[in-house]
Structure formats: C-alpha cells, structure tokens
Amino acid sequence: MFTAKQVIDARAARLDAAADAIWATPELAFEERRSAATQIEVLREEGFAIEEHLAGIETAFSARFGKGKPILGVLGEFDALSGLGQEADSLEKKPNGMSAGHGCGHNLLGMGSIAAAIAVKAYLEESGSEGTVIYFGCPGEEGGSGKAFMARDHVFDELDAAVSWHPAIINKVNTNSSLANYQILFKFDGTAAHAAANPEMGRSALDALELMNIGVQFLREHMPSSARIHYSIVDSGGISPNVVQPHAEALYLIRAATNDGVRQLYERVLKIAEGAALMTETKESHEFIKACSNTINNEVLQREMDRIMTQIAPPVPDQEDLAFARELTLRTLMGAPHADPEKPYAAIKLPYDYNVGEAAGSGSTDVGDVSWLCPLAQLSAATWCLGTPGHSWQVVTQGKRRMAHDAMRYAGVIMAETLISLLKQPDLLQKATAEFRKRVGKGYIAPIPEGVRPRSLTNL
Ligand SMILES: [Zn+2]
Numbered sequence: 001m002f003t004a005k006q007v008i009d010a011r012a013a014r015l016d017a018a019a020d021a022i023w024a025t026p027e028l029a030f031e032e033r034r035s036a037a038t039q040i041e042v043l044r045e046e047g048f049a050i051e052e053h054l055a056g057i058e059t060a061f062s063a064r065f066g067k068g069k070p071i072l073g074v075l076g077e078f079d080a081l082s083g084l085g086q087e088a089d090s091l092e093k094k095p096n097g098m099s100a101g102h103g104c105g106h107n108l109l110g111m112g113s114i115a116a117a118i119a120v121k122a123y124l125e126e127s128g129s130e131g132t133v134i135y136f137g138c139p140g141e142e143g144g145s146g147k148a149f150m151a152r153d154h155v156f157d158e159l160d161a162a163v164s165w166h167p168a169i170i171n172k173v174n175t176n177s178s179l180a181n182y183q184i185l186f187k188f189d190g191t192a193a194h195a196a197a198n199p200e201m202g203r204s205a206l207d208a209l210e211l212m213n214i215g216v217q218f219l220r221e222h223m224p225s226s227a228r229i230h231y232s233i234v235d236s237g238g239i240s241p242n243v244v245q246p247h248a249e250a251l252y253l254i255r256a257a258t259n260d261g262v263r264q265l266y267e268r269v270l271k272i273a274e275g276a277a278l279m280t281e282t283k284e285s286h287e288f289i290k291a292c293s294n295t296i297n298n299e300v301l302q303r304e305m306d307r308i309m310t311q312i313a314p315p316v317p318d319q320e321d322l323a324f325a326r327e328l329t330l331r332t333l334m335g336a337p338h339a340d341p342e343k344p345y346a347a348i349k350l351p352y353d354y355n356v357g358e359a360a361g362s363g364s365t366d367v368g369d370v371s372w373l374c375p376l377a378q379l380s381a382a383t384w385c386l387g388t389p390g391h392s393w394q395v396v397t398q399g400k401r402r403m404a405h406d407a408m409r410y411a412g413v414i415m416a417e418t419l420i421s422l423l424k425q426p427d428l429l430q431k432a433t434a435e436f437r438k439r440v441g442k443g444y445i446a447p448i449p450e451g452v453r454p455r456s457l458t459n460l
C-alpha cells in the first residue's frame, strides 16, 4: 500500500542534506539566491517543472507536477534572520561569523514542504489519479511578506487547497489565527542648523519622530488589546548632537486581528505623524513597505490533518538527543515556558484545539494571505526542544540535529497524506471549499497597494 512515509524515508539523506546546505548559507528576505537554487536542484532531480521569478520576484518560484484538478499547493520558505549567526550543535551562544542565521528554522520549513510535494507526486504517479501538486518557493517571510506580494499578483489563484507547516516545540495542527499587519516607513524632513549658534533656524526631524513615537505610545491605551504597534528608528539624522537633525526615519509595524482593523489603526497612526510634523514645522512623508493578512481557519481541512496526525507517530528522541536537549535546557532555557530538563522534547501530538497559550495568536505570517484564496491547513512539528524561544540562537544551534530532520520529514508526511486525502475524497474537498467560501465572505482584498514592490530590509 502506498504511504507518503515510505517515499519520504527513501529520500531522507537527500532532503536532510539540502536542509543543512540551506542552514549553512543563511540569506535575508528577497536575497535567498543560493537557498532557492538548493531547493530547485532537488525539485528538478525529482522531475518537477520549475517556473522562476514569480510575481517578478527573483527568488520566488514554483515546482509543478501532474495535470488537471484538483490543484493542490504546498508552501515553503527559506529566508534567514539578521544577527543570528551561530555554531550548530553548541550548548552555548557561539557566533559562527555569519551575519545571519536560520533562527526561525526556515531551512527545515522549505525542505519539509518539498518532501510533501515529492510524496504527493509519487502518489499521483502510482495511482494514475488526475490532479496537480505545486510546491511554492516563497521568499521573504521575515519582514517581507513575500506570499502577500505573490497573492496580490495572482500566483495562488489556481489553487483548490494548500498546506504548510512551521518548525516548533510542539506537534499540533494550527487552529489559531494570526494578526494582519502593515509595515510603513515614516520620514520627516526639517532644516539643519547649528544647534547652539542658530537653534532658531533649525527644524528638527528627530524631534518630530520622537513626538510621533510619544503620540503612538498614548494611542496604545486606546486600541483593541490584541493589536500591536512596534517601531524601530532606522535613521536618526546623524550622530552629531550639535546639529539640528534635518532628516529622520522610523519603520512602523502595525498589527491587528483583521485587515480592516489594521487599516483603521494605520489611519490613526497617520494622523499622529501629521500632528508631529505640524508641531515641529517639518514635513512628513511615508512609504508602504509591505502588509499581510490574518489567517482564515478551515476546520474541515484542519480536522482531516489532525485525523492523519493521530495515526502517524511523531519522532522520538534517542539518548544522544535527550542528553543534548537536557543540557541545553539546564544551561539556557530554565524558566522558559514548557522547558523541562527531565522531559526536554514534546514527543507527543497535542489534541486538536489544545490551548497552547496566549502567544499563539500574537504573531503574523504571510501564509494568512494564501488562506484567503483557498482552504488551507498548517501544522507545527517539534523540531526543537521545549522552551526554545522563536528567533533565537538556540533555534540555530538545533537546526541540523537529528530531531530537527526527523520532525521536518514527519511534517512532510502529514502534509502529503492530508493532500492525498483530498485526492481520494472529492467530497472532503467540496466540504472544505464550502466552509472556505462562507468564511471569506466577499473574498480577498490584497492589503498591499498596487505598485508597491518587495524590498529587503537591508535596502530601505
Ligand atoms: Zn520567524
């Protein structure tokens, strides 16, 4: 009998090696040339038809196999995070000299999804069923919302359903939503002057920026409690305190539960920026950098993924994994949520809808935009030991370990079997589609305005 696990297990060495190669060449959003090439090489070997430069983005690509309906998507990522270069398998923070590192586990994310696409292709071949599987290589998830640009430009329009996953500390179908967000670059222009000799001649852009930040601080008390506003000062105008700073910039990240909510909050932040410019007699301008949508759940597809997860045992740590994780926990993770040196891995699958805590719904992902276009389900798989914080050196140090590889392939098996279920049971896809239509109502309105192009954060 066909099983996705057999197909994926037979390719374990190749898949793990590709994930390790991506770990070793960490690249930031929209600069992932080597990582995309590593994935494309594996997909070409497996006989997929590759299409590159999707939506005009250099590192966005698809890999397609099969013909006709249904058209099923698997979403993958491969970008890294700035400042997280770290030795692998180290029990302490030990930078490896690289400027970036895979602190969100996307070296695993992409290859786990490729494993799923390969297994669905094998099923289509063996069964002779009609249907198409497409792996999407999606760049710039971190700070770039690559999928939201791809969604705006109709890359996902043909999909009948899609799946994805994320490396994590637990094994579970994701049932929480994620926050919609806008990322906006605010700029102030004033007049430079000698800060002591001619202060009356100067109009400080930095003052305007500080007043804007204070205004937003007061706004925080009067917004929905699930909303978030973060900022970073990307240009303070210069390092000389004896100059009235003529230019300043801040990057704002505004999050809310829904796309409408984030747009309303954005309009209030705009008023604050205008007010800050008025107070300081400077000029305000802003650029829309990117946005992403909240995630729409699909209970039909999620419950099917959960049913499959209950039948396939998650990876179990061996003595060496346990010893490493125990030591990492004792040295660096004590006090972190769920960290336990006696039981350092979640080697179980959590029940459907198990409450994993408040933090679960507080982030954002550009997978949200795809969830507005077709029924979508995602899982978390325990690639890391309990207590490991996201975006940390501990993620990077565990990124090439046996448990990381095993959980990556486990996620691939679950995603593949979920899609194969849809191929075998057209009525299940119909039910998922009916639920999807009901939930999205009038449909998807791309949050990123036409004309805005993806930009790497190092190139603002
Ligand atoms: Zn991340």
Ligand SMILES: [Zn+2]
Pocket (backbone or CB within 6 Å): 104, 105, 106, 141, 166
């Ligand atoms: Zn991530």
